[in-house]
Amino acid sequence: MGGNSGQAGHHIYKSLADDGPFDPVEPPKRPTGRLIMHSMAMFGREFCYAVEAAYVTPVLLSVGLPNSLYSIVWFLSPILGFLLQPVVGSASDHCRSRWGRRRPYILTLGVMMLVGMALYLNGDAVVAALIANPRRKLVWAISVTMIGVVLFDFAADFIDGPIKAYLFDVCSHRDKEKGLHYHALFTGFGGAMGYLLGAIDWAHLELGRLLGTEFQVMFFFSALVLTLCFIVHLCSISEIPLTDVAKGIPPQPTPQDSLLSSDGMYEYGSIEKVKNGYVNPELAMQGAKNKNHAEQTHRSMTLKSLLRALVSMPPQYRYLCISHLIGWTAFLSNMLFFTDFMGQIVYHGDPYSAHNSTEFLIYERGVEVGCWGLCINSIFSSLYSYLQKVLVSYIGLKGLYFTGYLLFGLGTGFIGLFPNVYSTLVLCSLFGVMSSTLYTVPFNLITEYHREEEKERQQVPGGDPDNSVRGKGVDCATLTCMVQLAQILVGGGLGFLVNTAGSVVIVVITASAVALIGCCFVALFVRYVD
Helix, strand or coil, rough: CCCCCCCCCCCCCCCCCCCCCCCCCCCCCHHHHHHHHHHHHHHHHHHHHHHHHHHHHHHHHHHHCCHHHHHHHHHHHHHHHHHHHHHHHHHHCCCCCCCCCCHHHHHHHHHHHHHHHHHHHHHHHHHHHHCCCHHHHHHHHHHHHHHHHHHHHHHHHHHHHHHHHHHHHCCCHHHHHHHHHHHHHHHHHHHHHHHHHHHHCHHHHHHHHHCCCCHHHHHHHHHHHHHHHHHHCCCCCCCCCCCHHHHHHCCCCCCCCCCCCCCCCCCCCCCEEEEECCCHHHCCCCCHHHHHHHHHHHHHHCCCHHHHHCCCCCCHHHHHHHHHHHHHHHHHHHHHHHHHHHHHHHHHCCCCCCCCHHHHHHHHHHHHHHHHHHHHHHHHHHHHHHHHHHHHHHHHHHHHHHHHHHHHHHHHHHHHHHCCHHHHHHHHHHHHHHHHHHHHHHHHHHHHHHHHHHHHHHHHCCCCCCCCCCCCCHHHHHHHHHHHHHHHHHHHHHHHHHHHCCCCCHHHHHHHHHHHHHHHHHHHCCCCCC
């Protein structure tokens, strides 16, 4: 797409956040290996998510966290994410780091995830080694563990937006679609591996005895996987810093074209300025103009102006955010209470009975089987993400979106009305269909909207595409923060429903009803680009 100006091979492409009178040029085709490397961040993130899902409740119970503080642990992170996600997304659109716009944020959030895991998995042991006073030790253990859980959840939820924006910045439209499918594939694979690792009884293995407890074993593997995956991700595709635009600096290729350096061939928000080794003064002045415009926009960007931009966003983005909110509300309603549903409803156990009673042991068995159900969900999420590439040519994005919500709604409804061990485990595969749908289709629609907007701007000579603070980063962040809003709604509403109904089965029925409402919404209100 687009033509070349000047020397062959010097293509320049731009983001939605930048302006200029020249047409954007499609980024180069990325090798499949690079897209897989880019997707490794999703593997590491979901692996650590699965470890948290398996161990965070035992950790919180082991440090003696009072029931009154549970709501703070689960509400603080999504509230912070919901408020700050669009702000940071917009800031990344204007980031002028020498390392690129998205990767500094991804690196920072990755380090925060690592620190959060270290605190909530090892905090109790560290505090016990440093503090002898039992009362002070209890207070510090609870505080450190709470901070670790909140920090990890905040960073893990937050990081999805910059990762998606990074993919959209450096890939062509076709590669964006492939990249999103690989993201979903490795998301499911990472979750499955995390759940399987958590199911191993490390206390009776040599590694468990060597490291101390199963919590330290899980931290060792989680930290190792997260670190390796993010190194591979950050080295996958080079970003070009925006600072080179205004300075008129030509690309400085290295002999090996280092993975962590500028690509040397492509530049964000710019036009081709280098011909035959010198800088075109007229085009360099245009680049300086673009820099001043971006700096002025960045300086004037406040939370109030950003919220105003979000409220006035085009209707197709607003409807997509609402559908994403409905989908994640249904999905989280089921997933957060699924193991408890298995223990109480399917296995007829009692979590409130004595820990050495038959009823409690039956409940624990149900929880273990529920973890295997979540593993089935992750595996089928990976498989379905691959199948989506075949189905989309037949039923389109609308068909994929509608099918994901419909199958999940019918499956959870059947589980709630007819609880049975074997049918429930089989229907867990439909959870994977919904998971893969939520991770791919909305972001595919975002890329369709962006491509349509870019085509419209090409048809308006001299148009200013940067007439708001919205960009790819803020669009991805706004869509992603619907997950945090769904967590807030689920955390605040489902507890009331369970107390009112007196049974956790109401959670599964609610998830089914919300998903079926979402079917109608994605069919009637979400806009699909032909």
